[in-house]
Amino acid sequence: MKVVLFRQHGGPEVLEYTDFPAPEPKPGEALIRLHAAALNRVDVMVRNGWPGLKLEMPHINGADGAGEIIALGDGELPASAISAQEAGGLRLEIGDRVVINASLGCGKCEFCLNGKDNLCREWHLLGETVRGTYAEYVSLPIKQLYRLPPGFDYHQAAAAALVYQTAWHSLRKRGNLQQGETVLIVGAGGGVNTASLQIAKYIGAQVIVVGSNAKKLERAESMGADILIDRSKEEEWSKAVFIATNKRGVDVVVDNVGTTFMQSLRALRKGGRLLTVGSSAGPKFEIDNRYMFARHLSIIGSTMSTLDDFKEVMDLIVAGKLKPVIDRTYPLRDAALAQERLWNHENFGKITLDIH
Ligand SMILES: [Zn+2]
Numbered sequence: 001m002k003v004v005l006f007r008q009h010g011g012p013e014v015l016e017y018t019d020f021p022a023p024e025p026k027p028g029e030a031l032i033r034l035h036a037a038a039l040n041r042v043d044v045m046v047r048n049g050w051p052g053l054k055l056e057m058p059h060i061n062g063a064d065g066a067g068e069i070i071a072l073g074d075g076e077l078p079a080s081a082i083s084a085q086e087a088g089g090l091r092l093e094i095g096d097r098v099v100i101n102a103s104l105g106c107g108k109c110e111f112c113l114n115g116k117d118n119l120c121r122e123w124h125l126l127g128e129t130v131r132g133t134y135a136e137y138v139s140l141p142i143k144q145l146y147r148l149p150p151g152f153d154y155h156q157a158a159a160a161a162l163v164y165q166t167a168w169h170s171l172r173k174r175g176n177l178q179q180g181e182t183v184l185i186v187g188a189g190g191g192v193n194t195a196s197l198q199i200a201k202y203i204g205a206q207v208i209v210v211g212s213n214a215k216k217l218e219r220a221e222s223m224g225a226d227i228l229i230d231r232s233k234e235e236e237w238s239k240a241v242f243i244a245t246n247k248r249g250v251d252v253v254v255d256n257v258g259t260t261f262m263q264s265l266r267a268l269r270k271g272g273r274l275l276t277v278g279s280s281a282g283p284k285f286e287i288d289n290r291y292m293f294a295r296h297l298s299i300i301g302s303t304m305s306t307l308d309d310f311k312e313v314m315d316l317i318v319a320g321k322l323k324p325v326i327d328r329t330y331p332l333r334d335a336a337l338a339q340e341r342l343w344n345h346e347n348f349g350k351i352t353l354d355i356h
Contacts (some may be wrong), residue, residue, distance in 0.1 A: 001136035004335040005058040009049030012336035020058070023131075023139040025073035030092060030142050032100070035154035037133040037332070037353040038064035040162055040191065041280060044343045046128050055129065061335070062133030063102035063126045066148065066157040067356070069094050073139075098145040099157035099314065100133065101165065102126035103304035107143065118169070118304045125304070133158075134335050136355060143307060146314045159191070159324040159350035160317045162304070166277050167195035168313040169305030171254070172203070175275045179204030181251040184241055184267050185225075186260050188216035189348045192277060194325045196254045197223050199313075202322060205252075208244060210237045212345070219348050223325070238266035245269075259285045261299075271296040277303055325349030 001022040006014040025031040043061040046053070069092055092098065104124040105117030112120050126132050126140070148157055171177045183200045187193045188211030200207050201224040208227040211217040217228040227244050234240045242249060249269035255261060258279035265274060265287065276299065291297060305313070316322045327347035330338040331354050338351050 002332065003060050003136070004134040004332060005060050006047055007058045009047065011048075012340055014047065015061075015336040015339070016058075017333040017335070020060070020135070022137045025071055025139040027073045028141050029073040029139045030069045030098070030145060031071040031073075031137060031139045032065070032067045032098060032145075033070045033137055034065045034067035034133055034135065034355045036066050036158040036329075037062045037135075037355060038155075038158040038162070038191075039335075039338055039342050039351045039353070040064065040127075041278070041342060042125065042128060043132075043134075044339050047339070053129075056131075060131040060134050061127050062135070062353075063128070064100065064158045064161045065133030065138060065355075066097070066099040066154040066161075069096045069098060069145075070137075072142075092142055092145060092147060097148040097150070097152070097154070099148055099154075099161050100126065100138070100140060101144045101146065101307065101310045102132075102162055103165070103307075103310070104130065104141075104144065105307070107141070115306055115308055118302070118306055134332065134353065136332075146311060149318055152318055155326060155329060155352045155354075156324050157314075157317070159326050159352055160195075160314070160322070161310075163191040163195040163350070164199070164313045164317060164322060164324070165305035165310045166303065167192050167199050167254075169309045170275045170277050170300075170302050171196060171199050171252075173305070173309060174300050174302045175252055175273050177203050177205055177252055180206075182206045182208065182245060184208045184210065184250040184253045184264070185220075186210050186253065186255045186257050186264060187280075188212070188220040188225075189345060190256070190280070191350045192256055193254065194220075194223065194349050195322070197225060198322050200254075202316070208241060208250065210241075216348055219325075236263070238263040241267040257281045258283065261285060261287050262291075265291045265295075265297055268295065268297055273297075274299045276301050327351050329354050 256278035
């Protein structure tokens with residue numbers, strides 16, 4: 001099969017469009033002929049590598065993908081696969097159109113068995129420590145798949161899977177966002193931020209977006225953002241947020257930048273929640289703990305979601321209640337160009353790869 005792989009960590013130049021043996025489905029797995037993959041910033045982080053990251057080289061990037069089932073693994077299904085299938089009412093067959101959930105729980109530990117598979121003790125992310133979707137074919141346990149209705153666009157599905165489950169779990173389940181609350185989203189263009197904006201509006205929250213330029217803010221406004229703050233003009237945007245909320249502060253901040261945490265904490269009302277699912281500007285920064293205790297603040301981290309949350313949010317996607325924004329689509333062979341665009345924050349919404 002054609003894939004984009006890398007044999008050593010490095011810049012975009014390490015990505016090779018080449019041939020690689022197609023996987024064989026194991027019992028309980030489905031072999032998927034991918035039509036679309038979507039990029040995430042983690043792809044570039046994995047390509048660059050970090051201390052302690054151990055991969056079986058060559059490695060294939062890619063957490064998101066959608067396509068059709070072309071084969072099912074022979075033999076008896078492992079008990080975990082059967083129970084997951086039955087629980088979800090999922091009886092997949094060859095020819096079914098599916099989207100992938102990249103959050104790979106083991107299916108056996110105490111957390112997986114209690115529906116908290118994102119807390120799995122042997123958790124993996126597809127494309128991070130397991131070969132991913134920058135490929136013509138991928139084989140995955142059936143519990144990782146969601147059946148798409150006829151005609152639903154593969155690129156829309158692939159673009160939705162990781163970011164919408166992440167934003168849904170963070171805002172709805174971890175952050176307990178309620179109708180009528182005010183949410184500040186730090187950053188306008190990224191996939192999780194655009195998903196968070198739509199989900200917050202769907203829940204019935206008022207949304208403030210801090211963005212890096214007027215163009216991205218216009219797009220955010222067209223998606224329903226109520227108040228826009230241009231951080232190229234307002235360096236201390238937490239003050240602008242404070243004024244915009246009548247000196248009350250917001251209930252919730254979505255901050256996946258990291259280095260902006262102090263401004264985000266200042267923008268919160270007393271008892272507010274800072275939600276984070278990423279740290280795009282780097283992993284380490286300082287916060288002033290006095291803000292945390294004196295203002296009763298919470299920082300709530302999460303990553304990905306549970307199998308149930310994934311189904312819940314994908315139901316909203318296929319029903320058209322939430323609609324992924326696609327920035328641009330590249331052919332698979334141009335994955336390096338696609339990653340550059342993403343890494344340089346040139347995108348608004350998701351970048352996808354066309355595979356078949
Ligand atoms: Zn587990």
